[in-house]
Amino acid sequence: MPPSECRNASRRILSAARAIATREGAGRITIEAVAKEAGLSKGGLLYNYPTKKALLSGLLAQMLAGHRELLESVPERHPARTLRGHLETVLQSEEVDGDLSMAILATAASDPQLLDPLRAELTDDLGRILSDTQDAPGAMVAFWAIQGLRFQKLLKLPDGGADTRERVIERLRALIDDLK
Amino acid sequence: MPPSECRNASRRILSAARAIATREGAGRITIEAVAKEAGLSKGGLLYNYPTKKALLSGLLAQMLAGHRELLESVPERHPARTLRGHLETVLQSEEVDGDLSMAILATAASDPQLLDPLRAELTDDLGRILSDTQDAPGAMVAFWAIQGLRFQKLLKLPDGGADTRERVIERLRALIDDLK
DNA sequence: TAACATAAACCGACCGGACGGTATAGTTTG
DNA sequence: CAAACTATACCGTCCGGTCGGTTTATGTTA
Numbered sequence: 001m002p003p004s005e006c007r008n009a010s011r012r013i014l015s016a017a018r019a020i021a022t023r024e025g026a027g028r029i030t031i032e033a034v035a036k037e038a039g040l041s042k043g044g045l046l047y048n049y050p051t052k053k054a055l056l057s058g059l060l061a062q063m064l065a066g067h068r069e070l071l072e073s074v075p076e077r078h079p080a081r082t083l084r085g086h087l088e089t090v091l092q093s094e095e096v097d098g099d100l101s102m103a104i105l106a107t108a109a110s111d112p113q114l115l116d117p118l119r120a121e122l123t124d125d126l127g128r129i130l131s132d133t134q135d136a137p138g139a140m141v142a143f144w145a146i147q148g149l150r151f152q153k154l155l156k157l158p159d160g161g162a163d164t165r166e167r168v169i170e171r172l173r174a175l176i177d178d179l180k
Numbered sequence: 181m182p183p184s185e186c187r188n189a190s191r192r193i194l195s196a197a198r199a200i201a202t203r204e205g206a207g208r209i210t211i212e213a214v215a216k217e218a219g220l221s222k223g224g225l226l227y228n229y230p231t232k233k234a235l236l237s238g239l240l241a242q243m244l245a246g247h248r249e250l251l252e253s254v255p256e257r258h259p260a261r262t263l264r265g266h267l268e269t270v271l272q273s274e275e276v277d278g279d280l281s282m283a284i285l286a287t288a289a290s291d292p293q294l295l296d297p298l299r300a301e302l303t304d305d306l307g308r309i310l311s312d313t314q315d316a317p318g319a320m321v322a323f324w325a326i327q328g329l330r331f332q333k334l335l336k337l338p339d340g341g342a343d344t345r346e347r348v349i350e351r352l353r354a355l356i357d358d359l360k
Numbered sequence: 361t362a363a364c365a366t367a368a369a370c371c372g373a374c375c376g377g378a379c380g381g382t383a384t385a386g387t388t389t390g
Numbered sequence: 391c392a393a394a395c396t397a398t399a400c401c402g403t404c405c406g407g408t409c410g411g412t413t414t415a416t417g418t419t420a
Contacts, residue, residue, distance in 0.1 A: 009369085025292055030405060042407090044370045052406065112205050115335060123338040136344060137351035141325050144332065144348070148324030151331045155295060158303040164316060168324070171317035189395090210379060221397045222381095228395095232380065 009048055013038045014062050017055065031055070057114050064121050071125075080179040082128040083139060086146050087172060090153070133179045142175050189228055193218045194242050197235065211235070237294050244301050251305075260359040262308040263319060266326050267352060270333070313359045322355050 016038035017029055031052055035045040049055040070092065071085035078084055126143070133139045149169075152159055159165045196218035197209055211232055215225040229235040250272065251265035258264055306323070313319045332339055339345045 027291075031407085032405075040369095041371045043372060043409090046407070047369060047371095050407090110207055112336070115337075119336070119338055126338055126340050130340060130344070136340075137347045140340060140344065140348040141321070141351055141355065144325040144328030145321050146324075146328065147331060147337075148327035148329075151327060152324065156292070156299070157295075157327075158299055158306055160306050160310060160316075160320060164310070164320065167317045168320040171321055175321065211381085212379075223384095223398070224396050226381075230381090 009038075009040070009044075010058070011062075013040075013045055013048055013055070014059055017059055029056075053111060053114065056110060057117070060114065060117060064117060067121070080129070080132050080139060080142075080176050082125050082132060083142055083146075083176050083179070084173075086125065086143065087169075087176065090146055090149050091169065093153070135179055138175065139179055142172060142179075145172055189218075189220070189224075190238065191242075193220075193225055193228055193235070194239050197239055209236075233291060233294065236291075237297070240294065240297060244297060247301070260309070260312050260319060260322075260356050262305050262312060263322055263326075263356050263359070264353075266305065266323065267349075267356065270326055270329050271349065273333070315359055318355070319359055322352060322359075325352060 013034060017034045020029055020033055020037055031045055032042050034055070035042045038045065045055075049058060067089055070089050071082060074081050074085040074088065129139050129143060130136050151157070160168075193214060197214045200209055200213055200217055211225055212222050214235070215222045218225065225235075229238060247269050250269050251262060254261050254265045254268065309319050309323060310316050331337070340348075
């Protein structure tokens, strides 16, 4: 078996899971439903991901990989580079089907332990963020605001309207770029 | 039936549900488990809350009531009063068993629609926050940072250490108090 | 190239357990 | 007794995971 073939099935499965999560909610991710969405049988899915835990952690891993990739696309010498990357990740996910946060929620609800890779990633990022600046509290406020935005989108909480939201993001960007 | 009796049973049930959510995760809130934790039978619980939806929405309602009460305890003439109340809610929930956010997560996973009361409440709060200040973006950044803190605690995400966290909260308080 | 061997990829019936909800019988209290 | 409330047996459904079997891809040998 060429590994590309396997990756393709895996990717198809993961994106099916994301599609279901976005369309019907994180709680509706079941093995059968994902298999059907991905166009294969339950057995076939379980061949690729032997347990549901494996499926969910695969989902999270894929999201984290995408996140990391986007972080690295931020110009090398940008001040508060990591922070900026986080913000862009959130903003970008508005136009993409499926979403890191959705996977997080699905994962956390079924088994909090699965979030450990995310915790590790965030610990790294936080370390970089704090070492990128001398204004730790300022950076942290921006960081939490970004996370807040994540969950606002995820849970469809009110955002004060599109233009308010625009101005907030503008302000956030300014705050980040002014960090030293 | 004396209403106090009913309220007591109801409260016992809800706090049992919170206890389970905090101890074992939001996904472990089942009717049987909650009944056992509350010291009554499944039938007894279903007499008080005829469906699981009712239980969850009761949980959310109780949390929202507590939140609102705490909001009102903030001095009448404090600038950015609502925002300050939100922050205190988050900080206080560190010392209380059970937690608004946990209920939110449990609710969202099972039925996103149940979050509607929360959305309404937040819409109100956002309106007050924006009318309390002339610096809308600044207020919103603080608002999202507070929400971010909520979810950091909920998902046990890293926070950069206790002292960093302390300083961030300090900064956040300063930001809020400086709003006009 | 035909015949066979081997293993990867996949299928889908089935099982067992969990859970939400019902029905009903029992118990307490006024 | 009646109303309020509790307890428990039970049902239907859903879901995760198993398992035996089938197809498909890849050699291998004569």
